[in-house]
Amino acid sequence: MNQYVKVEADDVSPARDGIIKLHGPEGFAGMKKAGQVSASILDALVPHVVPGVSTQELDDIVRKMAFDAGTVPATLGYRGFAHSCCTSINHVVCHGIPSEKTLKNGDIVNIDVTVIADGWHGDTSRMYLVGDVPLKARKLVDVTYECLMLGIEQAKPGNHLGDISHAIQSHAEAHRYSVVREFCGHGVGRLFHDAPDVVHVGRPGTGPELRPGMFFTIEPMINIGKATSKVLDDGWTAVTRDRSLSAQFEHSIGITETGCEIFTKSPKGFDNPPY
Secondary structure, three states, X not given: OOOEEEOOOXXXXXXXXXXXXXXXXXXXXXXXXXXXXXXXXXXXXHHHOOOOOEHHHHHHHHHHHHHHOOOEEOOOOHHHOOOOOEEEEOOEEEOOOOOOOEOOOOOEEEEEEEEEEOOEEEEEEEEEEOOOOOHHHHHHHHHHHHHHHHHHHOOOOOOEHHHHHHHHHHHHHHOOOXXXXXXXXXXXXXXXXXEEEEOOXXXXXXXXXXXXXXXXXXXXXXXXXOOOEEEOOOOOOEEEOOOOOEEEOEEEEEEOOOOEEEOOOOOOOOOOOOO
């Protein structure tokens, strides 16, 4: 049986204790502010994600924009991570490390940005198409975005996390894609990663009940090939074991009385490429 607790607006340092936190209006306002900064940064990256750019150059833009907005990149220094975003190219599932490696024509890349604004974490990621991308890769990106939005459609009071998971898994598998199991979405708010875990495969009606005030991410990782992944020796970069292409989109959302609010929607409408 899952436990829930209402969080007061001035509770600035809640612990990760496995209890699902329910937030009030101040939390929604804080998350929207943080989410919109992160989303605006992803918008601003669009003209820079081109063949020949290094992922370190993109990371530099993210870091500067985050600090210029009066926020802090949540990944900078997180468990020893030395960068302001994650850049995951082609068969990299998630947590790719920015470097001097340059993007090539035909690549697909996920850029994952989280800023901390007044203590709240705005966590979001998007796919970008680099130059002329093959149809097979573009289709994967489109279906992954559809998986995210179908999951979000199930995010409403009275439903369960399993309803979100099932919507994602069903759509991916209908296209003969697979869903990564080793990584999942998570509760978010004043903590970067909190309860509950939001897995992207499951059965309807299972898992924690969705209640107004819950904040969490939905971030399906969808592979063209098999679902299995592994983490490289750097301790961060997760790749598909069969080196097949992988795509991911992520939004941070809050459950409302009637549905959900997406905190990280693109201000410019750059939700799914091409932008």
